[in-house]
Amino acid sequence: MNILLTNARRLRYDGQTEACTILIEKGTIKKIAAHIKEEADETIDCKNHVVVPGFIDIHTHLREPGGEHKETIITGTKAAARGGFTTVCAMPNTNPVPDNAGTLQALLEKIERDACVRVRPYASITEGLNGETLTNLSELAHIGAFAFTDDGVGVQTADVMLAGMREAAANGKAIVAHCEDNTLVTGGVVHDGEVSERLNLPGISALSESVQIARDVLLAEAVGCHYHVCHVSTKESVRVIRDAKRAGIHVTAEVTPHHLLLNEQAITEDNAAFKMNPPLRSEADQAALLEGLLDGTIDLIATDHAPHTEAEKTPGIKQAPFGIVGLETAFSLLYTCLVKQGSVTLKQLIDWLTVKPAMTFNLPYGGLEEGKAADLTMVNLDREVSLDRNTFYSKGQNTPFDGWQIQGTPAMTMVNGQIVYKEDAYA
Secondary structure (H helix, E strand, O other): OEEEEEEEEEEOOOOOEEEEEEEEEOOEEEEEEOOOOOOOOEEEEOOOOEEEEOEEEEEEOOOOOOOOOOOOHHHHHHHHHHOOEEEEEEOOOOOOOOOOHHHHHHHHHHHHHHOOOEEEEOEOOEHHHOOOOEOOHHHHHHHOOOOEOOOOOOOOOHHHHHHHHHHHHHOOOOEEEOOOOHHHOOOOOEEOOHHHHHOOOOEEOOHHHHHHHHHHHHHHHHHOOOEEEOOOOOHHHHHHHHHHHHOOOOEEEEEOHHHHHOOHHHOOOOOHHHOOOOOOOOHHHHHHHHHHHHOOOOOEEOOOEOOOOHHHHOOOOOOOOOOOOOOOOHHHHHHHHHHOOOOOOHHHHHHHHOHHHHHHOOOOOOOOOOOOEOOEEEEEEEEEEEOOHHHOOOOOOOOOOOOOEEEEEEEEEEEOOEEEEEOOOOO
16 A cells, blocks of 8 residues: 655755655655645645654553552553654563563564554563563563563662673663662652751762663673663763763663653642652752753653553652653653753654664664655644553553643654544644
């Protein structure tokens, strides 16, 4: 089946947009030109919306298996499609954990049946995320693990992390690390700073993150492993990563929309919508994250989409689980707060959500080019709406951004040339 996208606009290399027509054939972008005269089975008028490569999120929690009351592969991938994401990488803190051939194969089969966007699953570094016994990384890599992580917990001992890095490197896979030294966390629930003191809440030291990154970059250097740091949140972490890159160590890093757009001062009361791990840090940390993104120290943006039920988040910051949702809000929030305010360009934002994650993990997606898979997102940059968590496709509604005025809403999402989301206002 051939599909012709007319009246589209695409980003040029200089960041400006230009009119174009896109011909899709058998799930692949066959031709991009100002005008295309070829006949198509279906023609879609893009109404001068901007068409960009489908977004890639390398840090998503789909919760299935074991957490279906929070999210499922069906609801999570529908949320991803609504947010413009065509590829998501699913974290392994599920029950059971994909830490052996059987559980990973069962997960892959479930993804094949239920997902409406492309899902690449992680496998764990250690059995049951226990931080002690390595999984059979070689077998898991062969079956189809995207990379290896114990996300949700930091690997506490250097010898286990070093062994995992050695096996990952031997199989051409990355170690993706949630960096947190448990001896420095001590039951904290928010950043150890002004807000923890004002609200009398136990704090999480910034050092709990940065010291483990410092350990790990040296381990990665020793065995030649690609080491990727999850959800960087502190200025010290940015400095360590910057120094490691200058030293030639293969380290990459991500930052979340919520750490870019919020800091601890946003927490004015005991509201668990603002509870995430790592926590919202200081204004100085927030500024360092944007600086690190702009200078290339931080490579890409990832959502860390972490859905929870309303009942789980109701008891307050001390009792509620860590995490907020992000798939349906990421682009619009970043466009509104960073691009519209002049902090970054639209091209930079698109690159951090497409080209950069694809390059970082050698993925064959992330490009609006002839011959590439027709993974496309059409964005209405002009429409302004009020963010309403009650409209989310995700089961999780846990967001601190409810009620924010946003622009830049995805109007249509395609995976391999198939429409997986179409906005009601556009349809």
